[in-house]
Ligand code: XLS
């Protein structure tokens with residue numbers, strides 16, 4: 001049966017098209033450089049927002065009209081799988097992502113939960129045989145159920161640590177079965193509410209123990225997907241230990257975990273941490289740790305994780321700039337960890353939202369590619385740091401300078417001249433490139 005009767009397959013019709021259910025810029029087969037748009041962008045649908053989320057907020061109940069909601073329990077879980085693969089097919093989407101609790105309801109016991117999961121994973125596996133859509137990543141939800149009130153791997157309660165380990169063990173087995181490209185760790189409640197009751201050292205040590213066990217188990221079962229850490233500074237915790245890329249990187253290095261992980265960077269988490277999206281991508285990239293992206297955007301007027309579909313072309317362009325400089329995302333992708341607004345409650349809105357996100361990143365890709373091809377910012381950066389290619393600068397880089405030689409050099413300096421950073425000029429250039437791509441019909 002069809003859940004989205006009013007929607008046909010969404011195809012590329014070009015910027016002049018007036019069909020709201022068509023792509024205007026995302027043309028999966030179109031080549032940008034030596035890769036197609038589909039290969040560059042590796043779009044993914046987030047199961048939780050699209051098939052589970054109902055639009056509830058702290059002040060009101062759900063508003064979403066979802067044809068599968070006439071079912072409940074395991075029937076609902078099965079209907080969601082049917083709806084999911086219908087949407088994947090109609091959007092021609094190459095990947096999807098889920099938490100364990102998104103796909104199957106928890107049972108009365110962990111054993112029963114496993115059985116529910118197995119039934120649905122069987123079904124998903126069957127669908128995947130004939131669908132092009134692959135699993136970008138899965139993860140375990142270690143934050144919703146009351147047992148995780150004090151965290152999971154960082155809980156003060158060892159029983160909870162054990163329970164969380166069992167859920168991740170099962171998650172890795174599912175990842176292996178479904179051929180997931182990655183496995184994600186987002187520590188929603190791995191943080192603290194007050195230092196007055198918190199043994200921070202023990203909690204961090206335990207988080208590292210937990211992740212080492214996960215690395216060992218993946219090796220044991222031969223799961224070769226990439227492990228990803230998804231930083232977020234807060235919410236639901238007051239302070240999350242994976243605050244931002246720099247903090248999580250220090251943690252991974254301290255505990256000998258760096259070689260086993262990369263980062264899954266979410267735009268709205270970056271802004272919650274007081275950074276831009278591109279800042280987090282840059283920090284990960286220069287350390288060789290850029291793994292995947294949760295593509296969404298926040299609302300600058302609201303101070304929480306609003307998970308909006310990405311439509312800010314500045315942001316998608318600067319993100320794609322980092323991704324292209326990284327040589328792509330490898331096993332990662334652009335996962336729409338994004339939800340339609342509470343007021344956008346019709347099933348068709350799920351399509352409009354994904355089309356908006358996909359077109360926005362397609363524009364970002366094209367603009368970023370041209371900027372790099374023309375070496376617009378590279379030549380500026382090269383020129384700006386030129387003093388390190390010769391003379392005293394070269395000596396600093398080559399390790400030939402020390403405080404003695406530098407002092408001797410400085411004492412002889414007559415005057416020091418700096419040059420303008422030209423920010424405003426560069427932003428105009430960025431605008432010009434953006435307009436060129438958008439206006440060229
Ligand atoms: C929540 C996170 C979550 C992760 C997966 O803010 O973004 O959705 O991506 O657990």
Ligand code: NI
Pocket residue numbers: 186230266294337
């Ligand atoms: Ni996320």
Ligand code: NI
Pocket residue numbers: 266268269305307337
């Ligand atoms: Ni988030």
